[in-house]
Amino acid sequence: MRWATLIGVLLGGCATATALDPPEDTLRAYTAALRANDPGSAYALLDDETRSRVPIEAFREQMTENRAELLERATELQSHMSELAPRAVMTLESGEIVNLVLEEGEWRVEGGVLDAP
Numbered sequence: 001m002r003w004a005t006l007i008g009v010l011l012g013g014c015a016t017a018t019a020l021d022p023p024e025d026t027l028r029a030y031t032a033a034l035r036a037n038d039p040g041s042a043y044a045l046l047d048d049e050t051r052s053r054v055p056i057e058a059f060r061e062q063m064t065e066n067r068a069e070l071l072e073r074a075t076e077l078q079s080h081m082s083e084l085a086p087r088a089v090m091t092l093e094s095g096e097i098v099n100l101v102l103e104e105g106e107w108r109v110e111g112g113v114l115d116a117p
Contacts, residue, residue, distance in 0.1 A: 024081055034074040039063045 026045055033042035039060040043051065046059075054062075063070060086102035099110040 023084055023086060027077060027081055027084065031074040031078050034063075034070050037063065037067070 030042055030045045033039075033045065039056070042063070043056050043059050046054075088100040088107065090098045090100070092098065096113065098113060100107045101110045102108075
């Protein structure tokens with residue numbers, strides 16, 4: 001199924017949430033749009049890269065074709081919302097990936113660089 005395309009990236013902007021809102025607000029709006037069968041609102045919550053790859057018409061078609069599975073995923077996403085952890089990922093010129101995690105209101109480098117803490 002193509003549901004992964006639909007729920008792959010959730011932390012984009014939307015009409016009802018701003019970039020400063022907590023990620024839970026975006027996830028709530030996304031799952032509500034899936035449940036309401038509102039492809040326009042769900043699509044608006046996808047990141048720019050996903051929207052550039054997936055035209056709105058294809059997104060609508062995928063929502064129609066995969067309705068039951070998307071409803072299951074919306075429920076699953078909603079039930080795991082408390083596990084949401086803000087993260088940032090940065091790719092260095094060398095190709096190494098640096099992960100940052102938000103802990104107690106401060107960003108921390110996860111695992112160090114070159115696996116050296």
